[in-house]
Amino acid sequence: MKQKVLITGSNGLLGQKLVNLFSNMDDFVVFAISRGENRNDTAKNFTYTNIDITDSEKLTHYIEDKTPHYIINCAAMTNVDQCEKEKEKCDLINVEAVKTLIKCVKENSIHLIHISTDFIFDGENGPYKEEDKPNPINYYGLSKLKAEQIITQELINYTILRTILVFGIVDNMSKNNIVSWVKKSIEDKQEITIVDDQFRMPTFVDDLAEACLLAIKNKAYGIFNVSSSQLLSIYEMTLQIADAFDLDASYIKAIPTSQLYQPARRPPKTGFILDKSKNSLKLIPLPFKDRLQVFKNQLLNQ
Secondary structure: OOEEEEEEOOOOHHHHHHHHHHHOOOOEEEEEEEOOOOOOOOOOOEEEEEOOOOOHHHHHHHHHHHOOOEEEEOOOOOOHHHHHHOHHHHHHHHHHHHHHHHHHHHHHOOEEEEEEEHHHOOOOOOOEOOOOOOOOOOHHHHHHHHHHHHHHOOOOOEEEEEEOOEEOOOOOOOOOOHHHHHHHHHHOOOOEEEEOOOEEOOEEHHHHHHHHHHHHHOOOOEEEEEOOOOOEEHHHHHHHHHHHOOOOHHHEEEEOHHHOOOOOOOOOEOOEOOHHHHHHHOOOOOOHHHHHHHHHHHHHOO
16 A cells, blocks of 8 residues: 655755655655645656645644645744744744644654754754753754654654755755855855854755655654764865865855854754664765765756
8 A cells, every 4th residue: 555645845955855755656645735836846746735834724634634644844944043033933833833733643643754953952062962952042943942842742653853954956946055055156256254163964955855764664763863974164064065066165265153143043063973863764874075976966967
């Protein structure tokens, strides 16, 4: 029997990647929801519906009608500074919508796969294990922690995938990620200022999509870290991007975080310890530099 999977936030980078992945597999029937018109022009074998995830009544009715075996929740407000300035809107999408999903999951015995973030940590003691104590220092991180706590307190089958700085390419991008932004800026001969005192382990979207599939295949329940395997400063990342695409790195200027004056604080050093994902998800983490080459090949084949 085919398994039914519902992907929320299907117009985003991860959402589109998941629709493409699952719709090409004979084992799954794919339902996708997001706001606005469908942006995924390449995948064929799926059903798209325009639903705002904050509309709890419409969302509940849809889930009860489709009766999915799995829900992969990619819908989120992820602009960190916007979350700081629009806390109520952030909570509606990142917290309240999750409550609606959990109610449906409990009533219909659905496996929920939820995407979380390194920003639940303060960045003082990274890299982090899954069991380390969260301490968010901005509202985005707090909202994602609230969602995690709501999920983990319920007697449901859940998988929480924490991730960092997701990058990649799909046919119809709605917003930039760090790689596409740096690449385009240098190609346009624009000088960019990049912080050299924040450290991350960026995640290739294909790997995160694969982690979602592996969570289903391996019935891997609980919390898992998903990222590349090497901790880099954001400045070092941009130098690797310039190198991968044969771009002039002189357009990249290093600055300290204190000179950015952003509304939301950023954790200085996150990163993940990935042993649990390697053992339970059977996910093989690779260096950022290696994933950049795959990204580059995908761009060339578009």
